[in-house]
Amino acid sequence: MPEPTAPRDVPPSLVEARDVRVSLQGTEILHGVSLSAAHGEVVALMGGNGSGKSTFVRTLVGAIPASAGAIELFGAPATAQARARLGYVPQRLTASGGVAATALEVVMSGLLGSRGDSAGVAGRIRGLVPPRDRKERALKALESVGIPDLATRDCARMSGGQQQRVLIARALVRDPELLFLDEPMAGVDLESQVQFAHTIGHLKEHGVGVVIVLHEIGPLARLIDRAVVLEQGCVTYDGPPPKDLGVHALPGHDHEHPHEDPPPPDGGALGLEGP
Ligand SMILES: Nc1ncnc2c1ncn2[C@@H]1O[C@H](COP(=O)(O)OP(=O)(O)OP(=O)(O)O)[C@@H](O)[C@H]1O
Numbered sequence: 001m002p003e004p005t006a007p008r009d010v011p012p013s014l015v016e017a018r019d020v021r022v023s024l025q026g027t028e029i030l031h032g033v034s035l036s037a038a039h040g041e042v043v044a045l046m047g048g049n050g051s052g053k054s055t056f057v058r059t060l061v062g063a064i065p066a067s068a069g070a071i072e073l074f075g076a077p078a079t080a081q082a083r084a085r086l087g088y089v090p091q092r093l094t095a096s097g098g099v100a101a102t103a104l105e106v107v108m109s110g111l112l113g114s115r116g117d118s119a120g121v122a123g124r125i126r127g128l129v130p131p132r133d134r135k136e137r138a139l140k141a142l143e144s145v146g147i148p149d150l151a152t153r154d155c156a157r158m159s160g161g162q163q164q165r166v167l168i169a170r171a172l173v174r175d176p177e178l179l180f181l182d183e184p185m186a187g188v189d190l191e192s193q194v195q196f197a198h199t200i201g202h203l204k205e206h207g208v209g210v211v212i213v214l215h216e217i218g219p220l221a222r223l224i225d226r227a228v229v230l231e232q233g234c235v236t237y238d239g240p241p242p243k244d245l246g247v248h249a250l251p252g253h254d255h256e257h258p259h260e261d262p263p264p265p266d267g268g269a270l271g272l273e274g275p
Pocket residue numbers: 024025029047048049050051052053054055056
């Protein structure tokens with residue numbers, strides 16, 4: 001008799017969304033969108049303005065309900081407890097929201113209501129982060145995005161790039177296993193982008209999954225495992241980012257470059273149309 005086959009040790013996807021539909025104010029915005037990300041995988045979510053990227057991310061993190069489809073987190077249907085294991089940096093938010101707060105305070109606010117300690121998820125389930133540990137963890141998170149020296153600086157007096165880093169630190173302080181970032185590079189200078197790429201590389205090495213909305217791949221090129229492209233609420237591409245064609249051939253690249261030849265009428269290698 002043959003030996004029973006041992007189950008294959010395939011780790012579940014950190015996020016698995018299947019045929020997700022979302023309607024906002026009576027209009028269907030997402031028409032059956034699927035996406036997955038595994039441990040250590042960096043997935044770029046791309047597409048033109050209004051294609052549904054932010055709506056999709058907000059649905060995945062539980063900010064908007066899906067009208068149909070399935071969302072699994074860590075191999076099981078998404079629950080509030082599973083969502084506590086996520087990090088999320090929304091689009092175009094200023095770090096302090098106009099209220100005077102230091103970087104340290106903003107990052108520490110990421111721990112309010114979260115459960116955790118230095119033991120990570122296991123600790124999160126055991127209890128709240130003790131107040132005495134919060135400052136230390138917030139400082140470590142600021143260090144990981146390269147701005148420990150700005151800890152006591154008022155966020156309202158920081159540059160856009162610095163504020164963006166504070167918000168990323170606020171997401172990281174929760175020790176997320178899966179991170180959603182909505183256009184974290186928008187309005188951020190090249191130095192900050194390089195620092196940001198370094199942070200993402202570090203997370204990737206530690207098995208964190210990252211879903212990141214991008215228009216420009218920039219310094220992240222070497223870290224991105226897969227690109228998923230949305231067009232009018234549907235996925236039109238899901239595969240490796242084309243390596244040999246450079247940033248300008250990537251889906252979602254909708255900036256004009258007058259010094260370059262116009263894109264081919266079929267929209268290039270991925271069959272995407274320009275703006
Ligand atoms: N609260 C809302 N109510 C109704 N429609 C909305 C709402 N939020 C977004 N939409 C619409 O949903 C569509 C997708 O918007 P979304 O912000 O998800 O696109 P996006 O791909 O993230 O765009 P961008 O690249 O400009 O950020 C757009 O047509 C937008 O007008």
